[in-house]
Amino acid sequence: MSDKIPLHDVSEFAPAEVSEVDLYQKREKIYTRKIEGFFQRVRLFTGWPLLLGYFLLPWIHWGERQSVLFDLPARKFHILGLTFWPQDLSMLAWVLIIAAWSLFFVTVWAGRVWCGYTCPQTVWTSIFMWAEQFSEGTRNQRIKLDKSPLSFNKAWRKSLKHVMWMGFAALTGVTFIGYFTPIRELIPDLLGLQANMWAVAFTIFFTLATYINAGYMREQVCLYMCPYARFQSVMFDADTLTVSYDTARGEPRGARKRHASKPEDKGDCIDCELCVQVCPTGIDIRNGMQYECITCALCIDACNSVMDKMGYDKGLIRYTSENALNGKEVHWLRPRLIGYAVGILVMVVAFGARIYLRTPLEVDAIRDRNSLYTTNNMGMIENIYTLKIINMDDHAHRFVVSASGIKELAISGNNTIEAPAGEIVELPLRLEADPAYLRETSTEIEFSVSSESGNLSATSESRFLGPRTM
Ligand code: SF4
Numbered sequence: 093m094s095d096k097i098p099l100h101d102v103s104e105f106a107p108a109e110v111s112e113v114d115l116y117q118k119r120e121k122i123y124t125r126k127i128e129g130f131f132q133r134v135r136l137f138t139g140w141p142l143l144l145g146y147f148l149l150p151w152i153h154w155g156e157r158q159s160v161l162f163d164l165p166a167r168k169f170h171i172l173g174l175t176f177w178p179q180d181l182s183m184l185a186w187v188l189i190i191a192a193w194s195l196f197f198v199t200v201w202a203g204r205v206w207c208g209y210t211c212p213q214t215v216w217t218s219i220f221m222w223a224e225q226f227s228e229g230t231r232n233q234r235i236k237l238d239k240s241p242l243s244f245n246k247a248w249r250k251s252l253k254h255v256m257w258m259g260f261a262a263l264t265g266v267t268f269i270g271y272f273t274p275i276r277e278l279i280p281d282l283l284g285l286q287a288n289m290w291a292v293a294f295t296i297f298f299t300l301a302t303y304i305n306a307g308y309m310r311e312q313v314c315l316y317m318c319p320y321a322r323f324q325s326v327m328f329d330a331d332t333l334t335v336s337y338d339t340a341r342g343e344p345r346g347a348r349k350r351h352a353s354k355p356e357d358k359g360d361c362i363d364c365e366l367c368v369q370v371c372p373t374g375i376d377i378r379n380g381m382q383y384e385c386i387t388c389a390l391c392i393d394a395c396n397s398v399m400d401k402m403g404y405d406k407g408l409i410r411y412t413s414e415n416a417l418n419g420k421e422v423h424w425l426r427p428r429l430i431g432y433a434v435g436i437l438v439m440v441v442a443f444g445a446r447i448y449l450r451t452p453l454e455v456d457a458i459r460d461r462n463s464l465y466t467t468n469n470m471g472m473i474e475n476i477y478t479l480k481i482i483n484m485d486d487h488a489h490r491f492v493v494s495a496s497g498i499k500e501l502a503i504s505g506n507n508t509i510e511a512p513a514g515e516i517v518e519l520p521l522r523l524e525a526d527p528a529y530l531r532e533t534s535t536e537i538e539f540s541v542s543s544e545s546g547n548l549s550a551t552s553e554s555r556f557l558g559p560r561t562m
């Protein structure tokens with residue numbers, strides 16, 4: 093047996109050209125075509141309230157202060173007349189859970205309508221696209237402008253676009269910080285170069301983040317950064333509404349003249365690619381459902397306009413479900429949908445009740461750890477505490493403190509304190525107990541705090557220490 097490995101010439105099987113494949117695909121700029129139609133009008137009605145709400149809310153006053161103000165230094169969140177404290181953090185968790193369930197419900201029912209109609213990334217990107225069209229022209233004009241060498245026309249159009257982008261981004265950044273610092277003070281401070289370093293730094297950060305996200309990254313935020321885009325398809329079922337191309341009706345696609353009678357061997361799709369040109373994520377919906385689709389329905393409006401011109405029925409691309417497309421029975425009421433709806437209803441009612449019954453008073457009794465107990469010259473056992481009273485109400489109150497848990501337990505000295513609105517006050521307290529009534533070395537006691545007006549009260553538990561009893 094030979095100990096040499098035989099060699100064969102395989103060059104005939106080698107590819108004619110060897111090319112390098114870049115593992116990191118370069119982004120191809122998407123030039124979207126402007127389109128009008130029913131769904132774009134619907135998007136105006138969902139986008140504008142969001143924009144107006146975002147920009148106007150900090151300017152609206154509720155009582156004596158800004159309607160929504162997240163006062164981080166004071167650790168208080170003011171939302172439409174209600175003040176939330178760190179102690180209310182569990183309520184924030186409830187809000188987030190309700191929001192998440194609502195999103196699940198909407199996704200199971202109507203797919204990614206949140207992404208297409210109300211997501212801030214989509215709404216802000218639409219504004220930036222409008223500025224782009226305003227300054228650089230239509231899709232074809234923009235493509236031509238980008239390919240043309242630098243000229244006065246190109247320079248001023250590009251400059252105008254960036255000025256508009258930066259202006260809107262700055263407005264967004266300042267407003268965002270205005271939710272954390274009173275906006276009526278923030279803007280004069282920023283203009284007069286008097287604002288504190290953090291306010292300036294975060295305003296610049298959010299301005300740049302908006303400029304980059306809505307101006308440059310656009311659909312890439314949806315495709316690569318948003319976790320919701322990745323897992324939403326798991327929530328879909330065969331009855332979920334999605335933007336779909338009716339393959340049975342559209343194929344085989346093919347070009348033809350307007351109003352010419354439909355060729356018998358062709359479907360309704362005239363292969364004009366208008367649906368691709370309007371798509372903000374640059375996909376072709378005719379290739380089937382794709383995770384890049386944010387269900388903005390631009391392709392529906394585009395295709396409907398084409399169908400109108402051709403004299404065909406609208407809806408070649410439409411909101412429909414897998415079952416409807418396949419001619420199967422459509423189920424509007426599904427167990428999963430009902431489950432989400434019931435869950436949301438229960439949580440909303442429970443949350444509403446929690447808000448309604450919430451007492452804006454919190455009490456915390458802190459026992460002096462430096463001494464176990466002392467015996468005074470009357471033979472009584474004394475323990476020292478500090479009572480922390482958090483008045484979360486919008487009004488000042490005088491509070492009266494009492495203690496219970498041991499027979500004839502008494503407060504020695506002052507047991508009242510004035511607490512201004514939204515302030516924390518501390519009341520040092522000395523409790524006295526007759527040793528004859530102490531059954532244990534450590535007895536559970538309770539402090540009760542009530543406002544003199546009688547409408548606020550809260551309790552806090554602690555322990556009273558004494559000598560060992562026989
Ligand atoms: S817009 Fe309608 S007709 Fe034109 S390519 Fe798309 S699906 Fe076909």
Ligand code: SF4
Pocket residue numbers: 335367370371372373374375376377384385386387388389390391392
């Ligand atoms: S495929 Fe249609 S609905 Fe989906 S993102 Fe593109 S234009 Fe919007």
